[in-house]
Amino acid sequence: MDGARLEAIGLCKSYGDREVLRDVSFSVTPGTVLAIIGPNGAGKSTLVRLVTGIEPPDRGRVSLDGVPVSSYSRRQLARRMAVLPQTPLVAGGFSVYDTVMMGRHPHLRPWRGETNHDRQVVERILWETGLNDLAGVTVNHLSGGQRQIVALAMVLAQEPDVLILDEPTTFLDIGHQMQILNLLCGGTAGRGREGRRPAVILVLHDLNLAALYAHRTLLLRAGSTEAYGSPAEVLTEDHIESVYGIRPRVLRHPDAGVPQILLPAPPWSALDVQGWSSAGG
Numbered sequence: 001m002d003g004a005r006l007e008a009i010g011l012c013k014s015y016g017d018r019e020v021l022r023d024v025s026f027s028v029t030p031g032t033v034l035a036i037i038g039p040n041g042a043g044k045s046t047l048v049r050l051v052t053g054i055e056p057p058d059r060g061r062v063s064l065d066g067v068p069v070s071s072y073s074r075r076q077l078a079r080r081m082a083v084l085p086q087t088p089l090v091a092g093g094f095s096v097y098d099t100v101m102m103g104r105h106p107h108l109r110p111w112r113g114e115t116n117h118d119r120q121v122v123e124r125i126l127w128e129t130g131l132n133d134l135a136g137v138t139v140n141h142l143s144g145g146q147r148q149i150v151a152l153a154m155v156l157a158q159e160p161d162v163l164i165l166d167e168p169t170t171f172l173d174i175g176h177q178m179q180i181l182n183l184l185c186g187g188t189a190g191r192g193r194e195g196r197r198p199a200v201i202l203v204l205h206d207l208n209l210a211a212l213y214a215h216r217t218l219l220l221r222a223g224s225t226e227a228y229g230s231p232a233e234v235l236t237e238d239h240i241e242s243v244y245g246i247r248p249r250v251l252r253h254p255d256a257g258v259p260q261i262l263l264p265a266p267p268w269s270a271l272d273v274q275g276w277s278s279a280g281g
């Protein structure tokens with residue numbers, strides 16, 4: 001076996017009499033990236049909670065290699081699936097090294113400490129995430145973006161078959177956004193155990209990053225699937241306008257060949273630009 005296939009079929013969820021997910025299905029295979037996109041409140045984080053077994057669906061099922069996620073013990077699941085929630089809880093009083101080592105917990109044998117292999121994994125990930133100079137620093141002395149990278153390093157240390165990240169780039173500058181997504185989606189830290197490539201699910205607000213990094217894209221609108229397919233199939237001007245209420249320009253990235261979104265100009269900017277260009281010219 002060279003990884004894990006995660007499949008969600010017909011997921012539905014209501015809170016009280018409010019239906020927040022309706023018949024949502026997708027699958028993700030080893031070495032591929034699925035981006036879940038959609039406006040605020042569309043149901044992305046709820047979908048992550050159902051997929052990771054944190055909450056049960058009202059209807060539908062989630063399976064990992066054909067076995068229902070609900071039948072795994074928490075420890076078995078943690079060995080195969082790592083989750084970075086929208087607001088990760090990173091304990092502030094520990095060093096960066098010890099925090100990343102916590103990611104190895106599902107693999108540690110009871111009553112035995114960490115092995116050389118665990119230390120090697122942590123050191124590799126510290127190096128690959130650029131955290132090695134901060135290894136001895138206490139987490140609550142770090143910036144918000146640095147803490148996000150530590151949380152990410154911790155889930156990478158789990159060496160999962162399936163990696164699920166809810167808005168992993170929110171606090172990062174564009175350089176770090178790309179560095180981290182390169183690692184997650186294509187780089188060496190994205191390797192699972194024994195060199196297996198994990199399946200990656202990313203919840204993203206940045207549609208351009210989704211187009212650059214994802215093989216498939218699931219666009220949610222008020223709990224339902226608006227579109228599901230390749231970024232070129234999903235990120236069209238019509239889909240974006242119908243879901244987000246703004247009509248962007250969608251261009252083709254000159255190097256990557258994937259769609260890239262140009263936001264519409266606000267009504268006043270045309271005048272400003274005209275004045276600016278006539279003053280300049």
Ligand SMILES: Nc1ncnc2c1ncn2[C@@H]1O[C@H](COP(=O)(O)OP(=O)(O)OP(=O)(O)O)[C@@H](O)[C@H]1O
Pocket residue numbers: 015020038039040041042043044045046047
């Ligand atoms: N525990 C809960 N109880 C009641 N309603 C909830 C609960 N969790 C989420 N909801 C509702 O479900 C809907 C979807 O929320 P969810 O957090 O999944 O959206 P999201 O797409 O992740 O949004 P955002 O992009 O703003 O993070 C929202 O209307 C939210 O108010």
